[in-house]
Amino acid sequence: MKKEIIIKHLGVVLLLNGIFLFISFLISFFLNETSTMALLFSALICGIFGVFPLIFVERTEYISFSEGLTIVVLGWVITCVVGMLPYLMWGGEFTLTNAWFESVSGFTTTGSTILTEIESLPKGILFWRSSTHWIGGIGVILFVLLVLPQSKGRRVTIYNTEISSLSKMNFRYNKRKIVYILAIVYVSLTLFETIALMVFGMNFFDAINHSFATIATGGFSTKNLSIADFNNLGIEIIIMLFMILSGNHFGLIYGTIMLKKENLFRSSLAKTFVSVMFIGILLVSLKLYLSGIYDFWTSLRYGAFQVISLGTTTGFATVDTIHWPIFTQIILIYFTIQCAMSGSTSGGLKFDRVYIFFKLLGKQIKLLKHPNSVFVSKVDGKRIDEQLEEQTLVFIVLYVVVFFATTIVLTAMDIDGMTAFSASIATLGNVGPGFENVSSLGNFASLPDLGKFVLSINMLLGRLEIFNILALIMIKK
Template sequence: MVRTRVVIKYLGYILLFNALFLFIAALISLFQRESSLNALLFSAAMCAALGTFPYLFVEKVEELRFHEGLAISVLGWLLTCIMGMMPYYIWGGEFTLTNAFFESVSGFTTTGASILTDVEALPMGLLFWRSSTSFIGGVGIILFVLLVLPEKKGVQSSFYRAEVSDLSKMSFRTRSRHIVRIIVTVYFTLIITETILLKLLGMSFFDAVCHSLSTIATSGFSTRNQSIAAFNNARIEMVITLFMLLSSMHFGLIYATMTGKKHNIFTSRPSRMYMILVATGILLIAFQLFHEARYNLGDSFRYAAFQVVSLTSTTGLVTADTSLWPLFSIVVLIYFSFQCGMVGSTAGGIKFDRIYLFFHSVSKQLKLILHPNGIYTVKMDKRTIEHELELQIMVFIILY
């Protein structure tokens, strides 16, 4: 049985986390003397009040059951999206009730779709909140809450089981309680590094922060109507391309690379195959664009690399109008938007690892047809995949 008071207690933590970013957005509006100040302050105060009540008055719990962790995860996301729409709706502009909820859900799910026809008309405070929803949603608000929760029996494991896939957990090669810290460490390291590089290349600090939050979360929200194309800067595009690619790769492997471990993004077979496939897609499109004289050779690689990585990472930032590209290039881009990035990343979609294991599972079944008495296993980086996980992957792909 799910204990209601326990669920309410932890929903309070989630609301307080949202309130923190709303207050930061309100401070930006205050310093800029913007019209969004009241909307952001009211929303922040509402989140803080609703979050503080259960934090102070609801009794603490020593053990959290799995179904309670699942309920908190589902209700936490729903409540976050509802509270996240408040500053949009109160401020007004293009934000009707439906539009405000759409923009909020799009941000927290890192979908990146928008109802806005003029992004640049938004005050800086709201633009920061918009990017913050991507930041919060990218790694998962539940994981952020896990980071600050005490390591009590069942509390972290219940949240963790509800939030992280079995395939993703297997690739981390460490105990569950350490994985949250690894994910958040990589997340912040990538954001801070990209922000510094973008600032050095000429972006304003505000634009650099917002685009870094959007890039690493793979949401694609921009502060400009023309997205990254508005900057028309090849070096900025190269940096964002690199960080979109990193954000689409397994954070555990990135952490292993950062710390000098043997099993890293360069030694993992799925990771190497993923990078080779992305590079192949870039080459195919670049050579076609150059062959048909759409761009010179340098620009062909520049635009091909950005668009391929943007789609495979499910970020959605753009630097060119791909609808004008040749049919073959569009088909290649569609494939990458279907394949997407790796498990353990902020990228959405099916994930390359699942497709990789799916074809290995199909190969195993074909071998069993030819040799019924044979013993075959599916492996990923020398680790045997259990049959139950194979079935889960197949069901996931079919449902997708």
């Protein structure tokens, strides 16, 4: 394995973080905040260690699979480590464990937080916190592919380890164009949402921060009460719209805008995803109304926002769901497990795998009736490769094993069952909030340090889709 090529790519990752840290420093500097020096030193550290490899490390054309995999995994880990720097230097609630947890939660777009007083943070730190979402949303390694000149072989190797095979089903472009399409859609959605939120009453700072979190399906807010703080139906509708868009495959969004054949309106995956979410909204809203908790329109308003927020793994909240009926909590937990579509900024299990699972279930039922027949599973007329079917089933089983194992570990720390179970699912799915002590308007501050560390590993496993971590471990062995 060539260390120099890994170091060179990791240098670009550090530079990317350095740019956003410098912007955060400028915000703190002009507002004369206490975080100014912490952000400046963090930016300088990232800049210096990022530039050196680009200048002094010799360029290498060929890159192996193991090197590509190492770049992807280490890129995420190093990003999370440097993300801790401004938190630790500034202090406040940020102990070593809390800074690590908040950094991992930001970059993996999970949105779980240890903060109890978010509004007391300097604006520079708040902007950096939101930036970690935006950097992690599209994937730190995709930024490397955009910035660093790549030979075809190197680009394909890194691309194949960063992007799951599920998300490639809706792309018919070369690898370089796919990266640019993802970036263009990502930036465009961020700009449009920022403008829309300002039209409905948010100031620019809040608008850009919430756009970063929405498009990345992250969930970090600048307010203690999340979106509930604004109590603005227009803002909630805008955020719901962009959460749904961000939970869909970016290739399909591009295809819709460019009037391509493969678009949101023709994709059975996209239509089923939205339909399932619509059913979830109806079930939750009706239960809230029939239970006499809210009137019908308030039930629909709160039910729709919470289902969309968890179903797209964003994690924003307009109400605390801790006292909702258990039926509604179970529905929300389902959406926390299902997650959004591949090719989006969502982490976790992915709706595509659930869709393929039910396709395979249908095929198995047909085989019971006609054992000598041959059946082929298809999505939008495309045959599902048998290898992809096998990977899907293995991944689902592995996913369930991981969140149950995490739940057991957390309960061994005397964390109550619902908190442990929902926190495990919420972090592995990169969703953010759970129930009980980690509910939608709560935080993870009360959990023991070891529990926070375990859940941060969960976040990385969810964002890197477990297989990459296991593959790297097997290669090292």
